[in-house]
Amino acid sequence: MYFVLSKVLLFLLYPALWVLVLFVIALLLKNSKRKQHLFIGAIILFYVFSVPLFLNLFGHAWSVKPNTLRKNQVYSCAIILGGFSSVDKYGNGYFNSASDRFIEGVKLFNTGAAKNVLISGGNGNLIPGYFKEASWVKTQLLLFNVPDSNIVVESNSRNTIENAIYSKALLQKLGLKPPYLLVTSDFHMRRAKMIFEKEGVPVVPYPCDYTVTQNRNTWGDLIPDGGSFGGWNIYLKELVGYVVDKWK
Numbered sequence: 001m002y003f004v005l006s007k008v009l010l011f012l013l014y015p016a017l018w019v020l021v022l023f024v025i026a027l028l029l030k031n032s033k034r035k036q037h038l039f040i041g042a043i044i045l046f047y048v049f050s051v052p053l054f055l056n057l058f059g060h061a062w063s064v065k066p067n068t069l070r071k072n073q074v075y076s077c078a079i080i081l082g083g084f085s086s087v088d089k090y091g092n093g094y095f096n097s098a099s100d101r102f103i104e105g106v107k108l109f110n111t112g113a114a115k116n117v118l119i120s121g122g123n124g125n126l127i128p129g130y131f132k133e134a135s136w137v138k139t140q141l142l143l144f145n146v147p148d149s150n151i152v153v154e155s156n157s158r159n160t161i162e163n164a165i166y167s168k169a170l171l172q173k174l175g176l177k178p179p180y181l182l183v184t185s186d187f188h189m190r191r192a193k194m195i196f197e198k199e200g201v202p203v204v205p206y207p208c209d210y211t212v213t214q215n216r217n218t219w220g221d222l223i224p225d226g227g228s229f230g231g232w233n234i235y236l237k238e239l240v241g242y243v244v245d246k247w248k
Contacts, residue, residue: 005112010237012234013240014229014236015045015049015232016049016088016229019042019045019049022038022041023037023038023039024041025038026039046224047224049228049232050225050228051221051222051223051224051225051228052213052217052221052223052225052228053217053221053222055235056212056213056221059186059211059231062187062190062235062238062239063186063189063190063207064157064189064207065205066187066205067204067205067206069206071112074112074114075108075113075143075179075180075182075204076114076115076116076178076180077112077114077116077117077171077176077181077183078105078108078109078113078114078116078117078118078175078180078183078206079100079118079120079163079167079179079184080105080120080130080183080184081101081120081163081184082120082122082135082163083101083121083184083185083188083199084098084099084100084101084102084209085102087131087136091130091131093131093140097209098209099170099209100208100209101183102140103208104183104208105117105119106141106146106229107201108181108183108206109146109150110144110146114177114181116150116151116152117141117146117150117151118153118154118167118170118171118180119134119137119138119151119153119154119155120134120154120166121133121134121154121155121157121164122134122154122156122157123158123236129215131217132156133155133156133170134154135155137152138151146171148241150179152170152171152174155171160191160192160195160245161195162197163192163195164198164199170200170201178202178203179202180202181203181204181206182196182206183206183208184207184209185207185211186207186208186209186211187234187235187238188238189207191204191241191242191245193205194242194246195245198245211234211235212231214218216238
């Protein structure tokens, strides 16, 4: 029920929707003073959520600082959270914009930082199909010469909480000792780390797939950019999810 409700209500977090609602209400109101206040409010909201500066500031504050991997330090496993691949209309998997998770996971294995790779992710769609992300990702790892014996597949989880629960069971079954490297997108790391540790899985954060710029802000970041709305959609979802999952 929680999974379904979270998917259905997700659209309520979109700032563009808030701006649109304010404009529509302002158009329908007859009171000129209230109409003016709502229009001003909508314009302010539009500016705040459309300029890259505010998104970058929030993104940097939200980020979890990665642990520096010491030379010759080897972890028993790198947990790579799904969400970096999708399925086309023919049922074939493909890498999406978050594929940096996959790249970093392969790098950790090939450089010897992690002895094994655990892919955690099933099908997070509200109406799931037959596609299982972790199972498909395993076929790609094999293409990158990661041995079958070093790949652990967890293909039942639908969200981060289930990622942690099912991964913990597999890791304990295989006798892989903690702590584990946790590989996921920068915007998702704070919530993912909290959930895994809450489930009793010691992890070392290894963020990647950075959404906001890692350079210094410039005057150009004060100019509205439609892409910022998409960034806020992601971060507000993570923020609300963090609060809910922390107290759930």
